[in-house]
Amino acid sequence: MKSTLLLSLLFLASFSYSQTTIKGIVLDETGESVIGANIYIQDTYDGTSSDEVGAFEFKTTMEGEATIVVSYVGYEDFSLNITIAKTDLSFNFKLEPSASELDAVVITAGSFEASDKRKAVVLKPLDIVMTAGATADIAGALNTLPGTQTVGETGQLFVRGGAASETRSFIDGMWVQKPYGSSVANVPARGRFSPFLFKGTIFSTGGYSAEYGQALSAALILETTDLAPRTKTGVYAMTVGAGASHTQRWEKSALDVSVDYFNLSPYLKLMPQNIAWDKAFQSVNTQLVFRQKTSKTGMFKLLSTFSRSGFALQYPDADNVLQTNPLSLNNDNLYLNTTYKAMLGEKWSFFSGLAYSNNQDNISSNFGLDTKDESIQLKWRLGTQLHEKVSLKFGGEYLASQWDEAFQDKESQGFESQLKETYLANFVETDLQLSKKLLARVGGRFEYSQLLQKMNFAPRTSIAYKTSKHSQISLAAGQFHQTPDNEQMRFQQNLNFESADHYLFNFQQIKGGRIFRVEAYWKEYRNLIRQAANGQRNNLGNGFARGIDFFYRDKTTINNGDFWISYSYLDTERWYRDFPEASTPNFASKHNASLVYKHWIPKWSSLIGFTYSVASPRAYNDPNETAFNAARTPVFQDLSFNASYLTTLWGQSTVIYVAINNLPGFKNNFGQRFSRQANTDGEFTSIPIEPGAKRFFLVGAFVTLGQRMTEAERKAL
Amino acid sequence: MKNLIFTSLLSLISIFSFAQNEMYLKAMEKSVASFQKAATVADLQLTANGFERIAKAENKAWLPAYYQSLCYMMMAAKSNDGKQITTVINYLDKAQVALDQAQAIDENNSEIYTLQGYIHQGRVWEDPMNKGAEYTQKSFAAFGKAMALDPTNPRPYYLKGQHTFFMPVFFGGGADKALPLFQQAEKRFATFKKASSIHPNWGQDMNSHFLQRATAQ
Numbered sequence: 001m002k003s004t005l006l007l008s009l010l011f012l013a014s015f016s017y018s019q020t021t022i023k024g025i026v027l028d029e030t031g032e033s034v035i036g037a038n039i040y041i042q043d044t045y046d047g048t049s050s051d052e053v054g055a056f057e058f059k060t061t062m063e064g065e066a067t068i069v070v071s072y073v074g075y076e077d078f079s080l081n082i083t084i085a086k087t088d089l090s091f092n093f094k095l096e097p098s099a100s101e102l103d104a105v106v107i108t109a110g111s112f113e114a115s116d117k118r119k120a121v122v123l124k125p126l127d128i129v130m131t132a133g134a135t136a137d138i139a140g141a142l143n144t145l146p147g148t149q150t151v152g153e154t155g156q157l158f159v160r161g162g163a164a165s166e167t168r169s170f171i172d173g174m175w176v177q178k179p180y181g182s183s184v185a186n187v188p189a190r191g192r193f194s195p196f197l198f199k200g201t202i203f204s205t206g207g208y209s210a211e212y213g214q215a216l217s218a219a220l221i222l223e224t225t226d227l228a229p230r231t232k233t234g235v236y237a238m239t240v241g242a243g244a245s246h247t248q249r250w251e252k253s254a255l256d257v258s259v260d261y262f263n264l265s266p267y268l269k270l271m272p273q274n275i276a277w278d279k280a281f282q283s284v285n286t287q288l289v290f291r292q293k294t295s296k297t298g299m300f301k302l303l304s305t306f307s308r309s310g311f312a313l314q315y316p317d318a319d320n321v322l323q324t325n326p327l328s329l330n331n332d333n334l335y336l337n338t339t340y341k342a343m344l345g346e347k348w349s350f351f352s353g354l355a356y357s358n359n360q361d362n363i364s365s366n367f368g369l370d371t372k373d374e375s376i377q378l379k380w381r382l383g384t385q386l387h388e389k390v391s392l393k394f395g396g397e398y399l400a401s402q403w404d405e406a407f408q409d410k411e412s413q414g415f416e417s418q419l420k421e422t423y424l425a426n427f428v429e430t431d432l433q434l435s436k437k438l439l440a441r442v443g444g445r446f447e448y449s450q451l452l453q454k455m456n457f458a459p460r461t462s463i464a465y466k467t468s469k470h471s472q473i474s475l476a477a478g479q480f481h482q483t484p485d486n487e488q489m490r491f492q493q494n495l496n497f498e499s500a501d502h503y504l505f506n507f508q509q510i511k512g513g514r515i516f517r518v519e520a521y522w523k524e525y526r527n528l529i530r531q532a533a534n535g536q537r538n539n540l541g542n543g544f545a546r547g548i549d550f551f552y553r554d555k556t557t558i559n560n561g562d563f564w565i566s567y568s569y570l571d572t573e574r575w576y577r578d579f580p581e582a583s584t585p586n587f588a589s590k591h592n593a594s595l596v597y598k599h600w601i602p603k604w605s606s607l608i609g610f611t612y613s614v615a616s617p618r619a620y621n622d623p624n625e626t627a628f629n630a631a632r633t634p635v636f637q638d639l640s641f642n643a644s645y646l647t648t649l650w651g652q653s654t655v656i657y658v659a660i661n662n663l664p665g666f667k668n669n670f671g672q673r674f675s676r677q678a679n680t681d682g683e684f685t686s687i688p689i690e691p692g693a694k695r696f697f698l699v700g701a702f703v704t705l706g707q708r709m710t711e712a713e714r715k716a717l
Numbered sequence: 718m719k720n721l722i723f724t725s726l727l728s729l730i731s732i733f734s735f736a737q738n739e740m741y742l743k744a745m746e747k748s749v750a751s752f753q754k755a756a757t758v759a760d761l762q763l764t765a766n767g768f769e770r771i772a773k774a775e776n777k778a779w780l781p782a783y784y785q786s787l788c789y790m791m792m793a794a795k796s797n798d799g800k801q802i803t804t805v806i807n808y809l810d811k812a813q814v815a816l817d818q819a820q821a822i823d824e825n826n827s828e829i830y831t832l833q834g835y836i837h838q839g840r841v842w843e844d845p846m847n848k849g850a851e852y853t854q855k856s857f858a859a860f861g862k863a864m865a866l867d868p869t870n871p872r873p874y875y876l877k878g879q880h881t882f883f884m885p886v887f888f889g890g891g892a893d894k895a896l897p898l899f900q901q902a903e904k905r906f907a908t909f910k911k912a913s914s915i916h917p918n919w920g921q922d923m924n925s926h927f928l929q930r931a932t933a934q
Contacts, residue, residue: 036759038766043774045744049766071769073789074807124847229854513802600846605885646887653887 020084023057024091026050026070034095037072042079060084074098097469105439105466109474109506109519110207112145113200122515122553128195131596133611133640135659135698138191138201139180142220143613144594146549146566147205147519150615150636151587153670153689155188156180159205160523161545161572161588162217165485166500169220170212172301172339174355175399177375179220181283181309182331182361186673186689187275192307192333197289199225205549206502206521207476210427210443210460211381211395216482216500216525224301227254227291238657238700240267256289262309267697275692276314278326283309297349298342305335315365316687319675327365334358344382351381351395367409375401386430394428403486417490421483422450429460437466449483449497456481456497471509478502488529488537496539499526513556515564520548528576543574543582563597583629584619586671589636591616608643620671623684637666653704661696744771745780745915752784753919758795761788772818779823780915783832786815787917790835797842809839827867828917834859834873838880849888856880871905872917874898875924882927892934899928 026037033054040047046060060066062084068091070078075095082089112122127141134140139157143150149158156164169179171193183189195201200223204212212219228247235244245258265280285307292300312328339353355377363369381395401421408414429443441462448455460478467473481497488495506519528541553564570590575582591614598609615636622631642659662668672686679685748767755761765788772781789812793805813836820829837856841849856877863873878898884890902924911918 036762036766038769040770040773045740045770045774047766047770049763069773073811074804124844126847229851605887646885648886653889655887 019059019061020063020086021057021059021088022068022084022091023055023088024093026054026056026072026093026095028075028095029097034072034075037070037075037093037095039068039070039093041084042067042069070095105437105464105472107439107441107462107464107474107476108472108508108517109462109464109476109504110502110521111202111204112142113202122517122551123201125195125199125201128201130598130607130609130642130644131611132598132609132642132659133613133638133661135642135661135696136195138193138195138198138220138222140191141195142201142203144564144566144596144611145203145205146517146551146568146592147218148568149570149587149589149592150613150638151618151670152636152638152668152691153186153188155183155190157218157220158587159218160521160547160568161543161570161574161585162500162523163585163587166215166217166482167220168212168215168218169222171222171303171337171355172224172353173211173221173351173381174337174339174353174379175214175375175377176335176355177357177373177401178333178335178359181307182329182333182359184315184327184329184363186670187313187692192305192335193222194287197224197303198222205519206523207460207462207478207504209441210429210445210458210478211393213425213427213445213447213458213480214423214482216480216498217523224289224303226299227252227293228256233705234703235705236700236702239698240264252293254289254291256287258287260285260287271693271695271697273693274690276324277311278314279310279312279328281309281311283307294340295342298340300340301338303335303337305333307331307333316673318673318685318687319677321685321687325366327363330362332358332360347384349383351379351383353377353379355379367407368414370404370406372404373401374403375399389433391431392428393430394426396426397424399423399425405486405490419451419486419489423483424448439464447481447497451489451493452483452495452497454496456499470511471507474504474506474508476502476504476506484529491535492537495529495537496527498528498539498541500524501526513554515551515553517551518548522546525574525576528574530576531578541574541576543572543576545570545572545588547571558599560600560602561597562599563595565593565595567591567593580628586618586620586629589615589618605646606643607646608641610639610641612640613638618671622672622686623674623678631671633671634667634669636668636670638662638668639664639666649701649703655702657698657700657702659696659698662691662694665694667694741771741775741778742915748781748784749915752788755788755791758792761792761795764788765792769815772815777822779819779826779829782815782819782822783829783917786812786819786832786836787919789815790832790839793839793842797839802843805839806843809836809843812836812839825866827863827870828872830859830863830866831870831873831876834863835876838876841880853880853884853888869905869909871902871909871924872920874902874905875920875927878902878924878931879927882931892931895927896931899924899931903928 026034028034034050035052035054037050039056041060041062044062046058046062048056048058050056064084066082066084068080068082070093072095074097076098078093078095128138129136131141131144139155142148142157147160151158154164157167158164159167169176179191180189181192202221204219208219228249231247231249233246236242241260241262243258243260247254247256262283263280268277268280288304290302294300310330312326314324315327317323317325336356341351344350357375359373361371377397377399379395379397381393383393385391403419405417425445425447427443427445429441432440434440443460445458458479458481462474462476464472464474480500480502484495484498501524503522504519508517523545525543527539528543529537529539530541531537547568547570550567555562570588572588573582573584594611594613596611598607600607617632617635619629620631621629640661641663645656647654668691670689672688674684674686748764752764755764765785768781768785768788772785775781789808793808793812796804796808816829816832816836823829834856837852837859840852860873860877863870878895881890881898882892882895906921906924
């Protein structure tokens with residue numbers, strides 16, 4: 001018994017000394033030899049690397065069934081079951097490139113993404129902050145992307161022939177009722193939210209997900225940052241204001257509070273202005289941000305902002321051009337956004353959110369106008385991977401809002417208006433990975449508006465196909481509906497949703513720090529509100545917008561330099577509101593182009609940049625002319641500059657920031673505002689609409705305290 | 718009789734496992750020697766392959782996977798010339814996968830945390846402007862853990878020093894901030910005793926080099 005066992009063991013041991021030679025060659029997908037690939041027999045030490053011509057040869061003492069593995073960086077592991085007898089073996093291996101994140105097919109039609117999440121994004125969050133001319137305003141930075149039209153007198157986003165109200169902003173999936181600060185006609189507004197709040201921005205100029213609704217043209221989808229990495233305090237002072245913030249970080253939660261105070265009065269006194277200010281713009285903003293990591297995948301976020309702002313100026317009177325009327329605006333805005341996100345088990349992801357918004361504007365002039373907007377929104381969403389290649393998400397939302405307006409003037413009694421809305425929506429969307437190269441997204445959105453007593457269904461679909469390792473094409477088509485704005489609804493409620501159909505075709509190539517995109521689109525407007533001669537409103541309005549957008553970004557050609565060029569061509573007309581015929585609306589310009597350049601100078605630890613923007617003339621209506629919308633603004637031009645110098649002040653990290661908008665002082669004009677009635681000569685008098693000042697200067701210092709070593713780090717030394 | 722079979726079997730098994738262990742040591746010693754000689758990315762690739770083969774066969778030992786990861790990390794560092802970002806990212810990804818394998822075998826190991834900090838440092842090179850803050854934070858946290866797990870380990874001090882040395886003054890870096898770290902590392906390198914012929918024992922030369930540079934500035 002013993003001897004047999006010993007014998008057989010010895011037998012086995014002696015066998016293991018006979019050797020077999022395994023050799024061959026390793027090639028990549030194009031037939032080029034792979035140098036340095038690892039070839040080995042699984043679970044043994046036997047193996048080798050391929051040489052300069054991709055050839056390999058090694059000996060193994062293995063016998064029988066075995067697995068040979070070939071691996072190389074950037075390629076999929078290749079394995080093959082083989083039988084090793086005493087005869088030598090020879091193989092030709094061909095490796096396939098691994099499907100890395102960079103190469104994965106993603107739907108890009110219509111959307112520009114700025115985030116760190118994926119490697120293949122067009123913009124990074126910092127790009128938004130550092131774009132010259134934008135002075136850290138989100139809309140200002142996005143206006144340098146194709147698909148937008150410069151409408152300088154508003155400061156808002158106008159996308160592909162759509163009005164500003166056709167673009168909706170969302171923070172963490174929740175609707176933002178008032179994304180811009182309050183202003184009066186022809187005084188540009190700034191975004192309410194700091195770009196530093198967000199780690200991801202998706203700017204969709206069309207064809208976006210069924211998760212978002214009530215926007216005929218575009219969706220701006222903002223995602224807030226997670227837990228702040230460490231405790232710190234910051235203070236800043238600028239020529240137009242000052243502020244302070246403190247961030248406290250605990251192990252699983254973080255709290256951030258900040259206060260900003262802006263007062264333009266010293267600046268406006270120093271710089272000549274076209275606007276006669278009685279009281280310069282002033283505002284106090286407070287912000288509270290709290291995050292709590294509730295589990296490995298769970299995150300609770302709270303964002304709350306409150307701001308109070310106001311100004312008073314002499315508003316030119318178009319009916320009596322020698323006279324101005326005092327006008328003041330005071331605004332209170334409260335926004336609250338809370339969301340919770342977590343995985344439910346292994347397969348389901350869950351999201352829920354609640355947003356509350358309360359905005360009050362009080363305008364007083366030779367009339368009084370008080371407006372109050374209040375809304376509450378609830379939303380939920382579930383997502384799951386049904387199959388390796390199929391993912392599904394669906395959800396619903398509820399929105400209740402109320403709008404109140406009170407108007408008084410000296411002559412009349414005044415009147416009050418109120419609109420109450422309850423809005424419900426459900427959506428479902430699925431991503432189908434049809435092949436490694438082909439991704440399809442199909443979804444739909446169902447909406448109901450109690451105010452309109454109408455419902456709608458909006459199907460949406462997009463497809464992306466990888467045409468090569470670095471390029472892909474995407475197609476998107478979809479329907480978009482929006483409740484007519486309050487200016488229409490206040491007169492009449494028996495109306496229907498306004499609608500738009502989008503068709504997009506997109507090509508994108510990303511290769512070694514260079515991005516090229518081109519997108520052609522067609523947008524068909526239906527059911528727009530039109531005002532008949534008797535003042536009655538109907539849904540008979542229509543229109544179209546078609547065009548092509550180009551974008552090129554290059555981070556490689558110039559050392560330490562980075563630039564992008566955008567160009568948009570737009571052809572649009574619509575017959576809506578009080579238009580007597582189909583015409584190009586005032587906010588649309590045919591050609592828009594921007595050049596954004598940023599240069600990092602390591603020696604001075606400074607980032608400098610400039611932005612040049614140009615837009616072709618826009619149409620406006622001159623009642624002194626017989627033809628409608630026949631007058632044209634001049635060409636718009638702007639060259640802005642900014643510089644950030646990173647240094648230390650009293651041992652604390654400090655950024656010195658300088659910005660100059662419209663450095664050469666291009667004289668821009670946005671049209672004319674006309675009198676309501678013709679004067680005795682039968683002429684309509686007018687006031688030119690111009691920027692408040694030719695140039696804008698900003699100098700600021702931002703100091704971050706507490707970037708130093710923590711106590712624990714100090715102790716470790 | 719039964720007993721005899723049992724003892725002989727046992728001794729045979731132990732002979733086999735001894736032989737196995739001997740084979741492991743030999744293979745590791747050979748690979749560690751070639752790691753010490755490796756000067757180019759190509760050399761490191763061959764060395765990494767050798768460690769990978771051992772790592773795949775030995776799923777109870779953390780060292781082969783650790784060295785494999787270290788080779789790829791060094792390949793990433795050597796390729797970091799600002800022109801081949803994709804290659805750097807590929808090497809970093811590969812280094813991370815191998816390190817995860819090592820970490821799964823030995824959860825609380827100072828050397829593994831040190832290398833983790835080094836890989837995080839590599840992520841900064843990918844995109845300093847956008848990833849600098851986040852990954853410096855992660856890197857320093859990993860070094861902190863490595864220091865806590867083995868206060869005698871010089872490598873987390875050296876690597877933290879190196880990162881600090883190249884970090885802009887604005888973010889709390891600079892030669893003067895790095896100097897005490899290099900000094901701390903130097904002190905530990907002088908007394909460091911590696912656990913065996915195949916345990917990590919690298920970084921001393923580079924640390925002396927940086928110590929000199931930091932002192933000079």
